[in-house]
Amino acid sequence: MIRIENVSKDLGEFKLNDVTLHINEGEYCIILGPTGAGKTILIETIAGIYHPDCGEIFLGGINVTDVSPKDRSISMVYQDYMLFPHLTVEENVGFGLRLKKIAKNDIKKEVNKITDLLGVSHLLNRYPDTLSGGEKQRIAIARAVITKPKVLLLDEPLSALDTRTTWRLQEELKKMHRLTKTTTIHVTHSFEEAFSLGDRIAVMKDGKIIQVGVPDDIFRKPNSEFIADFVGVENIFRGKSVVHNDISEVHTDEICIVSSTLKSGDVAASIRPEDIFISKTEFESSARNSFVGKIIRIKSMGALTKIEVDVGAPFVVALTKQSFENMEFVCGNRVYIAFKASAVHLF
Amino acid sequence: MKNESRLKLFSISITLLLSIFIISIITCISMKVNPNTLLSVIVSKEILFAIKLSLVTSIISTLMCIAISIPASYALARYNLFGKTLITTIVDLPLALPPLVIGVGLLLLFGTTSFGNYLSDIGLQFVFTPLGIIIAQFTVNISFMLRIMRSTFEGISPRYEYVAQTLGCTPLQAFLKTTLPMAKNGLMAGGIITWSKGIGEFGAALMIAGATRMKTETLPISLFLNMSSGDLDLAMASAFILIIISIVSLYIFERRGNMANLY
Secondary structure (H helix, E strand, C coil), X not given: CEEEEEEEEECXXXXXXXXXEEXXXXXXXXXXXXXXXXXXXXXXXXXXXXXXXXXXXEECCEECCCCCHHHCCEEEECCCCCCCCCCCHHHHHHHHXXXXXXXXXXXXHHHHHHHHHCCCHHHCCCCHHHCCHHHHHHHHHHXXXXXXXXXXXXXXXXXXXXXXXXXXXXXXXXXXXXXXXXXXXXXXXXXXXXXXXXXXXXXXXCCEEEEEECHHHHHHCCCCHHHHHHHCCCCEEEEEEEEECCEEEEECCXXXXXXXXXXXXXXXXXXXXXXXXXXXXXXXXXXXXXXXXXXXXXXXXXXXXXXXXXXXXXXXXXXXXXXXXXXXXXXXXXXXXXXXXXXXEEC | CHHHHHHHHHHHHHHHHHHHHHHHHHHHHHHHCCHHHHHHHHCCHHHHHHHHHHHHHHHHHHHHHHHHHHHHHHHHHHCCCCCHHHXXXXXXXXXXXXXXXXXXXXXXXXXXXXXXXXXXXXXXXXXXXXXHHHHHHHHHHHHHHHHHHHHHHHCCCCHHHHHHHHCCCCHHHHHHHHHHHHCHHHHHHHHHHHHHHHHCCCHHHHHHXXXXXXXXXXXXXXXXXXXXXXXXXXXXXXXHHHHXXXXXXXXXXXXXXXXXXXX
């Protein structure tokens, strides 16, 4: 669908360095990276705001490198919304359709439809200055998708919002993507957002894409120290969660994890390596989660030792050097691991 | 503590003294204005001419300042031009130059060069005509307008235009539909203050357009001519009108100017 081939762009402060990235039709692709990695220039270049110094961009097989932004059928949403302050919500949302010279009645219908879907139809006569962050971002999204773009670009769309609004909007983005199947590129520095929304993740650093893959691969098999540090999370699992009796049961393909975070539906569960107990004998403890498996790798990291245990799914357990030496683990040992429901974070 | 209160006392006193000084100037003029004769003087042929000429020239020169400053300040605010610092310094220069010097320069440019002769041949005679007043007001005020518009445009994120472009605008349409309406307050504030400065412009206009009664007689020129000839009633009427215009436009500028960088 989108092919970015060897694109470079130097804007002085920020730059792109030989970026190649292929995104499939209908895919939700996350571009993950720290501040200053060049994520925003990348999507602004895809939108056609900047002409690449070299390289080419293809959209649906057509070379659009020299096509102006208005003819690319790509919409963009920024972190700080960029709603036109001199226009009402209704005029903001209908902006793209008015340029297409569509009949007023039809514009009104479309505006009502999309704002209903995003739950902001009661705000149509208001001006952006009077709205909350969450409302502004919903309207910015409505304005972007109303033109039915081939590609939707989201630049840190959830970063300026509080945690609850972020969660809710994340769910809505998921829902909308399921409904419209619009190819989406979502830029973020939050691994939670990346993991929860992305079909695939491209990690960026210093203007370069350094790894592309499905979320599990990025988190479990980071190809560099930088990514491992940046994502900073081990023991992350995707699954379906069912809430009953004040706990969530998360069923992944391989195992079932119990969490005290109440969240149902598609979730990701994470457990910090130091919250997991490990032993050669079976536990008799109150921990809700316990599994048996085999040690597959042992990595000494100074004061800490990390032990990878395969219990059907791979877990990383962290021990102090002292306790590791006391327990005398070696690769291939059969071990028991356990952790509390409260140690399982769902998002 | 004691030092701080001394500083407070000193700085506030200076401010008050300055206010009293300015009020005194305006009061002195107002005292000289005879309310009984003011009305009859204002509707006199000469003052009506001066009011009309001042309004026409200042409105035209303000529109010219707006028309030139919008694209020029946009370029300076948005693009990385080669030699931008040098260009910025050059276009800011009229702010620092004495109006008399600008007037002499204009007189030489339009009166003695082949460029001036050419314009004169096609009917654009600037020397000793109202056209000269317009070009004098324009030259003295353009840098001022340019600075206001540049800071207004710099205060508006270019991303509004980027979004508008992805929604189907050409770059020009995006500017006209987003940045320009958002710059409305800066434009109003700059326009008002430019107009008010234009109406009071004296030095440069005197040099290129001369001070001819009933020909190039704007309000400040009328004030100057009537003071020279001792016709105090006429002079004070001109001064009084200029004061009223200044106070009103300053008030509008303050109100609009505060909102200029809202976005």
